[in-house]
Amino acid sequence: MADVRDALMVGKTSDGKLVRRPLSPHLQVYKPQITSALSIFHRVTGVALSVGTLMLVWWLVAAATSDAAYATASGFIGSWFGMLLLFGWTVALWYHFCAGIRHLFWDAGYGFELPTVHLTGKLVLAATAVLSVLTWIVIFAVR
Amino acid sequence: MADTKGPEIAIRRSMLGRARGLGAAKSGTAHWWAMKATSLALIPLTLWMLGSMIGLQGATRAQVAAWAGGPITATLVLATIAGLFHHMYLGVQTVIEDYIHDERPRIAWLMVTKGVAWLLGLASAISVLKLAFTG
Numbered sequence: 001m002a003d004v005r006d007a008l009m010v011g012k013t014s015d016g017k018l019v020r021r022p023l024s025p026h027l028q029v030y031k032p033q034i035t036s037a038l039s040i041f042h043r044v045t046g047v048a049l050s051v052g053t054l055m056l057v058w059w060l061v062a063a064a065t066s067d068a069a070y071a072t073a074s075g076f077i078g079s080w081f082g083m084l085l086l087f088g089w090t091v092a093l094w095y096h097f098c099a100g101i102r103h104l105f106w107d108a109g110y111g112f113e114l115p116t117v118h119l120t121g122k123l124v125l126a127a128t129a130v131l132s133v134l135t136w137i138v139i140f141a142v143r
Numbered sequence: 144m145a146d147t148k149g150p151e152i153a154i155r156r157s158m159l160g161r162a163r164g165l166g167a168a169k170s171g172t173a174h175w176w177a178m179k180a181t182s183l184a185l186i187p188l189t190l191w192m193l194g195s196m197i198g199l200q201g202a203t204r205a206q207v208a209a210w211a212g213g214p215i216t217a218t219l220v221l222a223t224i225a226g227l228f229h230h231m232y233l234g235v236q237t238v239i240e241d242y243i244h245d246e247r248p249r250i251a252w253l254m255v256t257k258g259v260a261w262l263l264g265l266a267s268a269i270s271v272l273k274l275a276f277t278g
Contacts, residue, residue: 008161009150010150010151017149018150018151019149020149043234043238046231046234046235046238047235047238049231050231050234053227053228053231053263054263056267057263057266057267060266060267060270060274061266061267061270063204063208063270063274064269064270064273064274065270067204070204070207074201078200078201093189093193097186097189100182100186101186103182104179104182107179135193135197138197139197142197142198143200143201
């Protein structure tokens with residue numbers, strides 16, 4: 001037993017024999033399901049949005065720096081590549097937003113029955129699509 | 144560890160002593176609550192910020208400064224920045240703790256991530272304050 005944490009991996013059977021506790025099987029063992037897929041999406045979009053904050057920070061810092069810096073930042077954000085990033089960012093944002101609300105309901109103790117879990121999962125996907133499209137309709141309408 | 148004889152416990156400490164400071168007994172509850180509180184705060188703040196950003200498309204720097212200069216606007220942008228970077232750090236922390244098992248690189252990555260989250264948050268906050276106070 002090299003480590004204290006190893007000691008925690010040892011349990012007792014009902015007849016008092018010491019056994020090593022089993023580890024839960026990892027991701028690739030399971031068949032992909034809507035529940036696991038949406039959970040993975042939530043994490044992936046969270047990390048993507050974290051990287052996406054760089055664009056927000058750049059925009060704010062540039063606006064506080066100079067006209068030239070602001071022109072560079074808004075020029076990039078308004079370019080086709082910037083708009084493509086923004087599009088991915090809005091989809092990720094709406095997904096993380098809706099799935100996050102689903103998590104808050106779970107945390108409050110609601111929606112654990114399997115049919116409900118599947119239904120809310122589909123609702124999150126539908127809401128993401130609708131809200132992303134609506135956002136871009138508004139973006140182009142306001143321009 | 145050779146498992147021929149089966150596992151055994153060589154450490155002479157109580158069950159409680161061995162569990163303290165490890166796993167779920169660390170600071171999971173505070174982390175969980177902070178995640179919930181920041182998510183709830185970010186629901187209205189994100190909607191407001193997204194709406195404001197859409198309204199500011201193609202705005203000049205003077206227009207952005209005028210927008211940030213309103214005291215309520217400045218307050219809400221600062222609140223969004225604080226909530227956003229706190230929430231972001233908590234999330235990335237979970238990802239790092241899940242995938243980096245060795246203690247040294249894990250602690251290094253956590254420190255780097257926390258530093259980056261603070262710097263990005265401070266840079267954003269100071270930019271908003273500068274826009275609000277000096278244009």
